[in-house]
Amino acid sequence: YTLSLHDALPISPFNSHVVSALKASGAIILGKTNLDEFGMGSTTETSAYRATRNPWEHRRVPGGSSGGSAAAVAQHQCIAALGSDTGGSIRQPASFCGVVGLKPTFGLLSRHGLMSYASSFDCIGPVTSSVQDAAIVLSAMSEPSQQIDSTLQKQKSSAYHEHLLDIEHMTTQPLRGRRFAIIKETIGPGVEISVVERILTAASDIEDLGGIVDVVSCPTFNLGLPAYYILALSEASSNLARYDNVRFGDSELSRSEGMGAEVKRRILMGSYALSAGHSDAYYKRAQEVRSLVEADLSTKLKTYDVLLTPAAPTPAFRANEKKDHPLAMFSGDMMTVNINLCGLPAIVVRGGKVLVEDKLLPVGLQFIGRPFGEVSLLETAHIFEICTWKN
Ligand code: GLN
Secondary structure, three states: OOOOOOOOOOOOOOOOHHHHHHHHOOOOOOOOOOOOHHHOOOOOOOOOOOOOOEOOEOOEOOOOOOHHHHHHHHOOOOOEEEEEEOOOOOHHHHHHHOOEEEEOOOOOOOOOOOOOOOOOOOEEEEEEOOHHHHHHHHHHHOOOOOOOOOOOOOOOOOOHHHHOOOHHHOOOOOOOOOEEEEEHHHHOOOOOHHHHHHHHHHHHHHHHOOOEEEEEOOOOHHHHHHHHHHHHHHHHHHHHHHOOOOOOOOOOOOOOOOOOHHHHHHHHHHHHHHOOOOOHHHHHHHHHHHHHHHHHHHHHHHHOOEEEEEOOOOOOOEOOOOOOOHHHHHHOOOOOHHHHHHOOOEEEEEEEEEEEOOEEEEEEEEEEOOOOOHHHHHHHHHHHHHHOOOO
């Protein structure tokens, strides 16, 4: 089901809380950006509006699902764009397009008006050109909401950008006293060597800036990917039941018409994982894995202020390369999904470029913080960004 570019685009009947809050603080909303249908994808190739391409290299994907947002910011079409991050959809496209992407703590921002994919994971966040811009947009969006959102945990808004120092006011070792840990499992097999090199370079930059960097093992890290896909698709199969073309959707169409192949595949997989006779083997086990990952990462975050990983195991790959290989596509989310399993905040910043074939492509670094530790996480990312500035 592909919309023609001449079809009237659906207009939202109301603004989401975050859009209203941005407008109230003076932001101008230019339009909507492209994404994988229902946020399901890692390349922005499964959109009814057709694929978005990577502005650095048009034969490559911009990442996904919020690839349109990352591409628009990378091309300076706008100062900031929004994404919703269920398993990495803000951070992985930020990495592929060389911009900044912030996934806040689960429950920090109101999701009123956001279409649900997997409700125990979904978070709205900004895609921007700098950490400072991410902090400004986050501050505006965290204005208290009048609407009911039962997952909203902190109603107190915070001026996140006011905590960021200008470079002139920084000491020569502005990261002194901050402890970082690179997750060992994210720099091992399955991760491109050029990406690992960027992380190791970042580690030595952080040490030069006074931070302490260790490498620690998180043995549960590799379990998160299958658990995420079972849980996210189970939740999606329930959330998307409402698009039955009776109450929501196009009443001219039958029940499953109007949904793309990827969405249908995911509803089928999620319904299977939840079905009687299978839910113990899939859904329940995945929930147990979720608890193990949470325990592992929260223990590490007691000792370390920030956990450090690549944002994705590779730079942007070629369009169509993984489109028909769902497992290969899913495995590209290995760096990001665990963070959503645990509801933690994480920000992706530029980690320099790597040469792929004849092109330099951006690679992002992921800084993971403590729950509701956005102030400290943004401070750290900001110091790193401006002291190691890479275009
Ligand atoms: N690529 C992941 C998925 O398809 C994450 C998507 C997202 O965060 N919306 O589920």
